[in-house]
Amino acid sequence: MTELTERQKALLLVIIREYIDAAQPVGSQRLANRYHLDLSSATIRHEMAVLTEMGYLSQPYTSAGRVPTEEGYRCFVSSMMDQAELPESIQKGISRQFQQARRGVDEWMHLAASVLAHQSQGASMITAPRSDRPHYQHVELISTQGRQILMVLVLVGGEVSQQLLTLADPVTQERLSQTASRLNAVLMGRTVDDIGAMETRTEALEQDVLMLILGELRRAGESSAGEIYTDGLTNVLAEPEFAESDTARRALRVFEERSTLQDWLARTTLNSAIGGLQVLIGGEGGWEELSQCSMVVARYGVPGLATGTLGVLGPMRMPYARTIPTVRFVAGLLSHLVNERIAGA
Amino acid sequence: MTELTERQKALLLVIIREYIDAAQPVGSQRLANRYHLDLSSATIRHEMAVLTEMGYLSQPYTSAGRVPTEEGYRCFVSSMMDQAELPESIQKGISRQFQQARRGVDEWMHLAASVLAHQSQGASMITAPRSDRPHYQHVELISTQGRQILMVLVLVGGEVSQQLLTLADPVTQERLSQTASRLNAVLMGRTVDDIGAMETRTEALEQDVLMLILGELRRAGESSAGEIYTDGLTNVLAEPEFAESDTARRALRVFEERSTLQDWLARTTLNSAIGGLQVLIGGEGGWEELSQCSMVVARYGVPGLATGTLGVLGPMRMPYARTIPTVRFVAGLLSHLVNERIAGA
DNA sequence: GATGGCACTCTCATATTGAGAGTGCCACGT
DNA sequence: ACGTGGCACTCTCAATATGAGAGTGCCATC
Numbered sequence: 207m208t209e210l211t212e213r214q215k216a217l218l219l220v221i222i223r224e225y226i227d228a229a230q231p232v233g234s235q236r237l238a239n240r241y242h243l244d245l246s247s248a249t250i251r252h253e254m255a256v257l258t259e260m261g262y263l264s265q266p267y268t269s270a271g272r273v274p275t276e277e278g279y280r281c282f283v284s285s286m287m288d289q290a291e292l293p294e295s296i297q298k299g300i301s302r303q304f305q306q307a308r309r310g311v312d313e314w315m316h317l318a319a320s321v322l323a324h325q326s327q328g329a330s331m332i333t334a335p336r337s338d339r340p341h342y343q344h345v346e347l348i349s350t351q352g353r354q355i356l357m358v359l360v361l362v363g364g365e366v367s368q369q370l371l372t373l374a375d376p377v378t379q380e381r382l383s384q385t386a387s388r389l390n391a392v393l394m395g396r397t398v399d400d401i402g403a404m405e406t407r408t409e410a411l412e413q414d415v416l417m418l419i420l421g422e423l424r425r426a427g428e429s430s431a432g433e434i435y436t437d438g439l440t441n442v443l444a445e446p447e448f449a450e451s452d453t454a455r456r457a458l459r460v461f462e463e464r465s466t467l468q469d470w471l472a473r474t475t476l477n478s479a480i481g482g483l484q485v486l487i488g489g490e491g492g493w494e495e496l497s498q499c500s501m502v503v504a505r506y507g508v509p510g511l512a513t514g515t516l517g518v519l520g521p522m523r524m525p526y527a528r529t530i531p532t533v534r535f536v537a538g539l540l541s542h543l544v545n546e547r548i549a550g551a
Numbered sequence: 552m553t554e555l556t557e558r559q560k561a562l563l564l565v566i567i568r569e570y571i572d573a574a575q576p577v578g579s580q581r582l583a584n585r586y587h588l589d590l591s592s593a594t595i596r597h598e599m600a601v602l603t604e605m606g607y608l609s610q611p612y613t614s615a616g617r618v619p620t621e622e623g624y625r626c627f628v629s630s631m632m633d634q635a636e637l638p639e640s641i642q643k644g645i646s647r648q649f650q651q652a653r654r655g656v657d658e659w660m661h662l663a664a665s666v667l668a669h670q671s672q673g674a675s676m677i678t679a680p681r682s683d684r685p686h687y688q689h690v691e692l693i694s695t696q697g698r699q700i701l702m703v704l705v706l707v708g709g710e711v712s713q714q715l716l717t718l719a720d721p722v723t724q725e726r727l728s729q730t731a732s733r734l735n736a737v738l739m740g741r742t743v744d745d746i747g748a749m750e751t752r753t754e755a756l757e758q759d760v761l762m763l764i765l766g767e768l769r770r771a772g773e774s775s776a777g778e779i780y781t782d783g784l785t786n787v788l789a790e791p792e793f794a795e796s797d798t799a800r801r802a803l804r805v806f807e808e809r810s811t812l813q814d815w816l817a818r819t820t821l822n823s824a825i826g827g828l829q830v831l832i833g834g835e836g837g838w839e840e841l842s843q844c845s846m847v848v849a850r851y852g853v854p855g856l857a858t859g860t861l862g863v864l865g866p867m868r869m870p871y872a873r874t875i876p877t878v879r880f881v882a883g884l885l886s887h888l889v890n891e892r893i894a895g896a
Numbered sequence: 897g898a899t900g901g902c903a904c905t906c907t908c909a910t911a912t913t914g915a916g917a918g919t920g921c922c923a924c925g926t
Numbered sequence: 927a928c929g930t931g932g933c934a935c936t937c938t939c940a941a942t943a944t945g946a947g948a949g950t951g952c953c954a955t956c
Contacts, residue, residue: 234918235917235918236917246929247918247930248920248931249929251918251920251921252929254919268918269935270936270937271917346703356705356711360701364713368711369654370892439784439803440803440807443796448796451795451796455785455788458785548696576949578950579949580949590899592949593899593901594897594898596952597898599950600951610949612906614905614949615907615949898956899954900956901955902952903952904951904952905948905951906948906949909946909947910943912942913940913943914941915940916937916939917938918935918936919935919937920935920936921933922931925928925930925931
């Protein structure tokens, strides 16, 4: 495929910008009027024909305006990837909100989802920062009712999980505490594999708890573990491409199958560096339901310690110029926060 | 208003049943054909005119079929409230799923939401069982990085919350454990009010932790605290009344404003007994966004100890005959589980 | 009181039409 | 060789007309 001339490239970008704004096929005359390119509509028509030929534009029907193809969007997006910073005033505003969120990870996630959704006018999703190889930090055994005990397991990084355990015989809180501190002494900082390798002969209670801990550690390492936070689902319903309820349903189903979404996010961002973000246009990510959508996804956190993923879903015609810098900025901000909180202030 | 004759009542129920099925205004002829009431269409027409007069039915336009009014639905619902049990086979199936859910409350909630959504073909929502007057059970202080410590607070009932605390000076894990056990000894079983009444003079660390505990206890007592689990949002998009994307957006917004929804649920079920369930038809609950919808809501749990709310949202034309028994059954099941888990096996 | 019959009403799907926007291409000017 | 104005042609979309179908209300009758 031959290269695009400067003019063609500029024209393509303008066309896409206009289409994103107006949500309608864009014609040569309107383009000539609205933007004062120093070109007549006839010339634009000619170039449009060429761009159509090359696969960057398409016509919904003969003698209608032009609509960008996936290839066109791709070109558009790559042209803005390396610039596009969020206005400083907005950056400030967002940072301030995060500073006020003192309640910890949970609140960060809600906030991040809300900011992403609001800034991009799309639907946002974000997973909490987690390690793929969870390290044991601390266990606590609390006697509740009769023979039931509550186990609270803290992982390095601060993730907390809880489990209920019913024993055959009642046990005093004192003995529970002893067991817990024994386990804490031995297991501190270990992973599932470490623990599996240790041959330990212990009494029944300790053994039971150990099995539970192993189970929880394994679960915490799965890609679909943890929660996924979403926001702005209604935003995407406002877009004209989702006016038909069936299309809308397909897009929303993505958000409802949470574990599938989590797996998909994990898989998609698996090989991406922390700084980089991906823009998946149309079906690029290989998910049928999303064939009419675009997603901007990124990974954040501290590699090896705790990472999470975040992203925005919108129509292919999404405002990339707003979404991309927002996702990048929020990812950076969260990485910073994770670093501060987990790797030490 | 005069009473309905037996025949009118029967007719009204059949009309509504037919309308729920077909989602179309129901006419006299179709009714006479489909169901073999021993009545001619002319008679039915006459009775329909009467029912319309009385406000149970309405016509979308002159000489169209009839559509139930809110009043009509209300009559329909109250006629089935006291019967309507879920088929035993389905009850069994659901119970079995809950027995397999061993991971605790979180999994119960997801499962309950899923079951409700699936059985009723609507959107479901459920809040975790909580006490409105949380009682302290246990606190644990875990040193993480440098001067940061993680506080894990367990409430009576098993609810766990966590908070991060940054100290002015580093403190050893040993001293943290001592502080924690001192607090545990004093605070066990207390509420916010109890603790507020106790005049305690203590050292700085203990004081800091105490403040944090009080804050968490207060937060846990708010109606919008905790999570709300939802499922089946896409179900409601499938209904013809939500074909227009604007209507759909309004309904979904209800689910997106989680804390508003939680408050609303709490307020609505405030005075309802544990067994009873409410059916809110149209705008009955006093929420603009829901004026085109119906909801079936119930409260479950053990009053005074831990209760939660659950509900199903659908169009006014929702399959009440399926939804009502399902909500009732799931509420009962959860109450049973809560009782078992919290009040002791 | 229930019924059959009948004239009337209203919607919905389908067909028709004209305005408007856009295209492609050709001939012409620089 | 490239840009431009002009013109005939195409296609959609909104507005309008039309007829079938479903349903109603009411009256005379059983």
